[in-house]
Amino acid sequence: QLQLQESGPGRVKPSETLSLNCTVSGASIRGGFYYWGWIRQPPGKGLEWIGFMFGSIHYSDSTYSNPSLESRVSISVDTSKNQFSLKLSSVTAADTAVYYCARAKGSGSGWFDSWGQGTLVTVSS
Amino acid sequence: DIQMTQSPSTLSASVGDRVTITCRASQSIGSWLAWHQQKPGKAPKVLIYDASSLESGVPSRFSGSGSGTEFTLTISSLQPDDFATYYCQQYNSYWTFGQGTKVEIK
Numbered sequence: 001q002l003q004l005q006e007s008g009p010g011r012v013k014p015s016e017t018l019s020l021n022c023t024v025s026g027a028s029i030r031g032g033f034y035y036w037g038w039i040r041q042p043p044g045k046g047l048e049w050i051g052f053m054f055g056s057i058h059y060s061d062s063t064y065s066n067p068s069l070e071s072r073v074s075i076s077v078d079t080s081k082n083q084f085s086l087k088l089s090s091v092t093a094a095d096t097a098v099y100y101c102a103r104a105k106g107s108g109s110g111w112f113d114s115w116g117q118g119t120l121v122t123v124s125s
Numbered sequence: 126d127i128q129m130t131q132s133p134s135t136l137s138a139s140v141g142d143r144v145t146i147t148c149r150a151s152q153s154i155g156s157w158l159a160w161h162q163q164k165p166g167k168a169p170k171v172l173i174y175d176a177s178s179l180e181s182g183v184p185s186r187f188s189g190s191g192s193g194t195e196f197t198l199t200i201s202s203l204q205p206d207d208f209a210t211y212y213c214q215q216y217n218s219y220w221t222f223g224q225g226t227k228v229e230i231k
Contacts, residue, residue: 109216111159115168
């Protein structure tokens with residue numbers, strides 16, 4: 001059974017870099033043709049995709065970021081740990097949100113079929 | 126960017142009611158649309174993908190229809206477990222979510 005689990009600090013100071021990890025169990029990030037990445041939800045608000053990477057070993061450099069965040073987003077993978085990571089630089093209070101890691105499958109860019117439980121990150125000094 | 130607009134934003138209904146939520150895309154997305162259900166404090170859960178395909182394990186009272194720019198999610202007979210917020214999600218070009226529809230108890 002596929003499971004995704006986010007981990008990382010719950011609080012980040014303004015102007016610093018937010019760093020989160022997502023550990024995947026039940027499937028290999030490099031197996032199949034799936035996107036793996038990050039979605040966030042500010043308190044009481046809707047969902048926003050942050051960035052995704054294509055997991056197939058044949059397309060290992062393919063990453064995609066939301067244009068509204070692109071200059072601040074970096075996504076990387078650690079195959080040995082079956083884990084992928086998010087770095088979001090120069091954070092402000094507007095980046096306070098629940099951050100989810102997720103998998104997208106299927107045609108087009110794919111629908112999100114598996115989600116982590118989410119982790120709240122607060123940007124505050 | 127493709128924009129997704131849901132209506133209504135809030136819907137008040139009773140157990141047993143037939144409920145319909147609409148999602149409109151700013152440009153044609155074919156059938157590349159999913160519907161997710163989210164309960165407070167929980168991650169979203171996919172109900173429908175490819176506009177009308179029911180995800181495994183999802184009750185058959187949920188159904189989806191539409192193509193191009195207009196889509197609907199229908200709950201044929203609302204159950205107590207269905208009071209939640211519902212989001213549409215396009216995946217024709219990257220990803221975009223609708224703003225959500227909260228289904229509350231009337």
